[in-house]
Amino acid sequence: MEDMKYKIEKIDSYRWRIPKEGKMQVDGVVYADENMLEEIRKDESLQQVINVSHLPGILLHSLGMPDIHWGYGFPIGGVAAFDIDTGVVSPGGVGYDINCGVRLLKTGLYRVEIINKLESLVNALFINIPSGVGSHRKDIRLSLQEEKNVLKNGARWAVSQGYGAKEDLAYIEENGCIAGANPEFVSNRALERGRAQLGTLGSGNHFVEVGYVSEIYNEKIAHVLGLEKDRVTIVVHTGSRGLGYQICDDFIRVMIDASREYHIELPDRQLCCAPIKSPQGQEYLSAMACAANYAFANRQMITHWVRESFERTLNISPKDAQLSLLYDVCHNIAKFEEHMVDGQKKRVCVHRKGATRSFPPYHPDIPDAYAITGQPVLIPGDMGRYSYVLVGTENAYTDTFGSTCHGAGRVMSRNQAIKTAKGRSIAQELKEKGILVRADSRATLDEELSEAYKDVAEVVNVVEHAGISRKVAQLKPLCVIKG
DNA sequence: ATGTTC
Numbered sequence: 001m002e003d004m005k006y007k008i009e010k011i012d013s014y015r016w017r018i019p020k021e022g023k024m025q026v027d028g029v030v031y032a033d034e035n036m037l038e039e040i041r042k043d044e045s046l047q048q049v050i051n052v053s054h055l056p057g058i059l060l061h062s063l064g065m066p067d068i069h070w071g072y073g074f075p076i077g078g079v080a081a082f083d084i085d086t087g088v089v090s091p092g093g094v095g096y097d098i099n100c101g102v103r104l105l106k107t108g109l110y111r112v113e114i115i116n117k118l119e120s121l122v123n124a125l126f127i128n129i130p131s132g133v134g135s136h137r138k139d140i141r142l143s144l145q146e147e148k149n150v151l152k153n154g155a156r157w158a159v160s161q162g163y164g165a166k167e168d169l170a171y172i173e174e175n176g177c178i179a180g181a182n183p184e185f186v187s188n189r190a191l192e193r194g195r196a197q198l199g200t201l202g203s204g205n206h207f208v209e210v211g212y213v214s215e216i217y218n219e220k221i222a223h224v225l226g227l228e229k230d231r232v233t234i235v236v237h238t239g240s241r242g243l244g245y246q247i248c249d250d251f252i253r254v255m256i257d258a259s260r261e262y263h264i265e266l267p268d269r270q271l272c273c274a275p276i277k278s279p280q281g282q283e284y285l286s287a288m289a290c291a292a293n294y295a296f297a298n299r300q301m302i303t304h305w306v307r308e309s310f311e312r313t314l315n316i317s318p319k320d321a322q323l324s325l326l327y328d329v330c331h332n333i334a335k336f337e338e339h340m341v342d343g344q345k346k347r348v349c350v351h352r353k354g355a356t357r358s359f360p361p362y363h364p365d366i367p368d369a370y371a372i373t374g375q376p377v378l379i380p381g382d383m384g385r386y387s388y389v390l391v392g393t394e395n396a397y398t399d400t401f402g403s404t405c406h407g408a409g410r411v412m413s414r415n416q417a418i419k420t421a422k423g424r425s426i427a428q429e430l431k432e433k434g435i436l437v438r439a440d441s442r443a444t445l446d447e448e449l450s451e452a453y454k455d456v457a458e459v460v461n462v463v464e465h466a467g468i469s470r471k472v473a474q475l476k477p478l479c480v481i482k483g
Numbered sequence: 484a485t486g487t488t489c
Contacts, residue, residue: 072484097484134486193486204484245485332484414487 006050008037014466018046023265024053030064031405031466036458039411040068045075051267052080056275057087059341059348063400065355066462067409067454071095073270076354079403081339082276084347088264089281090273091255091288093351095332096248098288099295100206100239101173102329102378104389105303106225107310108322109232111212114478117313118210118436122479124309125208125438129302132440132483133203134242136196147195148183154293155328158300164307164325168300170367172328173357176296178335181289186243187250190287194243194294199301203444203483205407206238207383208306214386215474221373221391225326227473234323235387235475236302237380239332244291251284276349285334292333299328326389327367327376331356331406339401350401358392358404358469366392377469381408381456383437383448383482384430387475388460395467404469405460408453421446436479444483 009017016037018028028049032040040046045068052074053062059081068077073092082088130137150157155176159166169175213231216222258274259266274280307323334351359366359375366375374391381387396402426445430437439445463469
């Protein structure tokens, strides 16, 4: 590399250290192989890992996952944990799409049973789940009071309204509801934006994808999770829509003032934050929990319309379709968790921005049914390739505050992707690969071009070799709806 | 990611 602004040392084939210097409070640690590191160093994301390491109360290290890339203040693919008494909470450490996340449904169906019905299936999904920028539902009109119930109760609210079943809740991170949500700290503007958008997909990299289990890497774990080769699966990737965006935006303003008030020295204004125990910190966490719960409810409602689309299109009963929830993970969130710090168990505030929780077997916060496997970790790839199901490990718990990667990671900006796609039909190219796509906008398809992303297989390879997740299965797409 | 620059 030409001008090196920071030192980087090899720990092993999959881990790199940026040693603490100057005002850094801790080292930076990045998970990547050698080739990936070269790519990663082309953007500002490692400088962002360093910037985060300056924040007060940061514990052990500022982490970068192999799918790291440039983000607002904190890198996307970043993990940082803070001491509750001396540390801070930062909206930039969570991101604009609060509780953007992934849910995986498994079915009793085999690929051959749906392969001739993909067109009607994708059409049904596209009709039943509004997609695209600003998408909203005409069939649901929430009162303000009811919306506040959504924010307080998350997926549980959705189930109480008939979207899915009570049994689903055990298979959602935090059972689909983050504690401490208080709608009092959500602005009217955020509430307004959220009201008509509940139960919609959104845009960008969000999608609903019907696919199948293409590869099993660990038969025993796959069996416990209910995955079998050629079985049909559904992946839902979406978040908290305009509501989460507005909450992030509102609190960035609050935190710029708070950083000044508490004399927090910031290497980048975008890292604006407040002490966890300050009023501003607590208010952000209450509002963030509201957005997180909205996102859980959103994925739960979308699940209902996925099930309905399957039942109607394939003319099967819900029981026969067996669209059961395998798991639902957050990948943009700040949470209070217990971790080992300097040999002591300690409650800390973990920021995961474009990073997934990866809890080990027998951790009390994972479903009983998965005690022996560890927490399912859901890693979507790009539109044209494949996604992965992994499980959490003890190493993740000790090395990365129980965290791992979240996806393929962009290598092209959105504009670059649009330029690359010029003169091509991405939908047609996908069709030739056997993937049927329906999208609200052509521009979104162009932005989400396969080549705009790293090969997720390489990302997953790193987290597996570094020991912070174990590979269980690969899923390949058959049809997909997008924004 | 985002009523894609109130």
